[in-house]
Amino acid sequence: MESVQAIKQRFGIIGNDPKLNRAIEKAIQVAPTDISILVTGESGVGKESIPKIIHQLSHRKHGKYIAVNCGAIPEGTIDSELFGHEKGAFTGATQTRSGYFEVADGGTIFLDEVGELPLTTQVRLLRVLENGEFIKVGSSKVQKTDVRIVAATNVNMFEAIKKERFREDLYYRLSTIEINLPALRERKEDIHLLFRKFASDFALKYKMPTIKLTDEAVQLLLRYRWNGNIRQLRNVAEQISVLEHNRTISANTLQTYLPTGAGQNLPAIIKESKSESDFSNEREILYKVLFDMKSDLNDLKKLTMELMKSGNASEVQKDNESLIQKIYGNDDVSDFEETVDDLSVLAIPEHKEELIDETVTNSDDKYHFAEEIEEEETLSLQDKELELIKKSLERHNGKRKLAAAELGISERTLYRKIKQYDL
Numbered sequence: 001m002e003s004v005q006a007i008k009q010r011f012g013i014i015g016n017d018p019k020l021n022r023a024i025e026k027a028i029q030v031a032p033t034d035i036s037i038l039v040t041g042e043s044g045v046g047k048e049s050i051p052k053i054i055h056q057l058s059h060r061k062h063g064k065y066i067a068v069n070c071g072a073i074p075e076g077t078i079d080s081e082l083f084g085h086e087k088g089a090f091t092g093a094t095q096t097r098s099g100y101f102e103v104a105d106g107g108t109i110f111l112d113e114v115g116e117l118p119l120t121t122q123v124r125l126l127r128v129l130e131n132g133e134f135i136k137v138g139s140s141k142v143q144k145t146d147v148r149i150v151a152a153t154n155v156n157m158f159e160a161i162k163k164e165r166f167r168e169d170l171y172y173r174l175s176t177i178e179i180n181l182p183a184l185r186e187r188k189e190d191i192h193l194l195f196r197k198f199a200s201d202f203a204l205k206y207k208m209p210t211i212k213l214t215d216e217a218v219q220l221l222l223r224y225r226w227n228g229n230i231r232q233l234r235n236v237a238e239q240i241s242v243l244e245h246n247r248t249i250s251a252n253t254l255q256t257y258l259p260t261g262a263g264q265n266l267p268a269i270i271k272e273s274k275s276e277s278d279f280s281n282e283r284e285i286l287y288k289v290l291f292d293m294k295s296d297l298n299d300l301k302k303l304t305m306e307l308m309k310s311g312n313a314s315e316v317q318k319d320n321e322s323l324i325q326k327i328y329g330n331d332d333v334s335d336f337e338e339t340v341d342d343l344s345v346l347a348i349p350e351h352k353e354e355l356i357d358e359t360v361t362n363s364d365d366k367y368h369f370a371e372e373i374e375e376e377e378t379l380s381l382q383d384k385e386l387e388l389i390k391k392s393l394e395r396h397n398g399k400r401k402l403a404a405a406e407l408g409i410s411e412r413t414l415y416r417k418i419k420q421y422d423l
């Protein structure tokens with residue numbers, strides 16, 4: 001059996017913390033078995049290395065290893081991604097497609113952010129875990145697969161179970177053995193070690209001398225809370241490596257790279273809250289309004305599509321109560337039915353293609369002009385959206401739930417945006 005030290009070297013894992021060593025040791029022990037593993041720990045602690053170790057040290061190492069980020073796949077397509085679909089199963093399913101569980105037969109699937117799986121997908125997953133069976137979307141044929149599942153989560157699963165967002169039976173089936181990775185703030189000894197490693201990597205990458213922290217800066221580094229864990233430490237090391245001319249970094253300089261939100265354990269410079277939601281100047285408020293409008297517009301688009309499909313306002317209202325509540329606020333929701341009283345206005349024009357053709361041929365210049373303007377606006381809105389999301393996450397110390405509530409979007413949408421913007 002390979003030693004913990006050898007594994008750390010092989011997988012580029014830095015640190016000597018006993019809890020980290022124990023987690024790696026557990027991964028080595030469980031690898032030869034087919035037991036389902038749940039890797040737990042805050043975001044950015046390095047959970048992704050555990051399934052890789054397990055796969056590489058198992059008899060499945062010549063099989064496929066597929067990592068799936070369950071939070072990043074839209075709810076509507078996740079079943080088809082995981083289990084595949086039959087031709088004609090839904091609009092756009094022009095061909096039969098194999099899902100990850102079919103492709104990874106004989107290998108390992110890593111389900112990252114498993115707590116984000118929709119409940120219907122959880123049922124399918126439970127079946128695979130129990131007897132290796134699954135059914136493609138749109139099919140009635142039961143198929144078999146032999147896949148080892150390693151899942152990971154950074155949310156409190158008991159909370160999710162209590163809120164009925166996660167099935168209890170699936171949780172116990174997934175977490176036969178749990179491997180927990182400690183938060184960076186619990187690994188004080190490793191913080192400076194990791195920082196030095198990242199500083200030397202970035203010096204090499206950017207062909208600049210390695211940055212070095214003064215003793216005071218090291219103390220600050222150790223006191224800081226690192227809510228974003230190793231990912232945040234790495235980002236800070238990269239920013240400083242690129243931006244600072246003076247390669248000796250003082251505590252004051254380091255502090256400018258550390259968000260000073262509440263709970264960050266800093267020699268507190270506490271900002272006074274200026275407004276209810278703390279969007280502190282007019283420009284920000286304006287962006288927030290734009291952001292909200294964009295979100296409402298997307299919600300309205302979704303509702304309109306559903307109305308066009310079903311043609312039945314009260315049915316759509318019943319299925320979308322929370323969305324309607326969100327758009328119409330505390331106003332009487334009968335506004336909604338009034339608004340959509342005349343459904344004919346929503347009918348899709350029968351000669352859609354012809355209409356589009358006309359636009360292109362009759363007013364070619366106008367068409368291109370409109371296209372360019374739209375692109376520019378979209379781009380700048382995207383920047384603002386990114387800026388707002390960053391600010392909100394900073395303000396809430398990386399807590400997505402609070403940031404999503406402040407931004408008025410769902411946690412899933414926020415999660416996708418974090419991945420999209422690589423935050």
Ligand SMILES: Nc1ncnc2c1ncn2[C@@H]1O[C@H](COP(=O)(O)OP(=O)(O)OP(=O)(O)O)[C@@H](O)[C@H]1O
Pocket residue numbers: 012013014015041042043044045046047048049112153154230231234
């Ligand atoms: N011990 C370590 N040594 C060196 N780099 C590490 C270590 N642990 C994590 N990293 C680096 O930190 C970053 C975050 O790690 P990773 O993506 O595995 O975190 P995670 O816990 O899976 O986060 P999330 O829950 O957000 O997916 C990666 O760039 C990874 O390479």
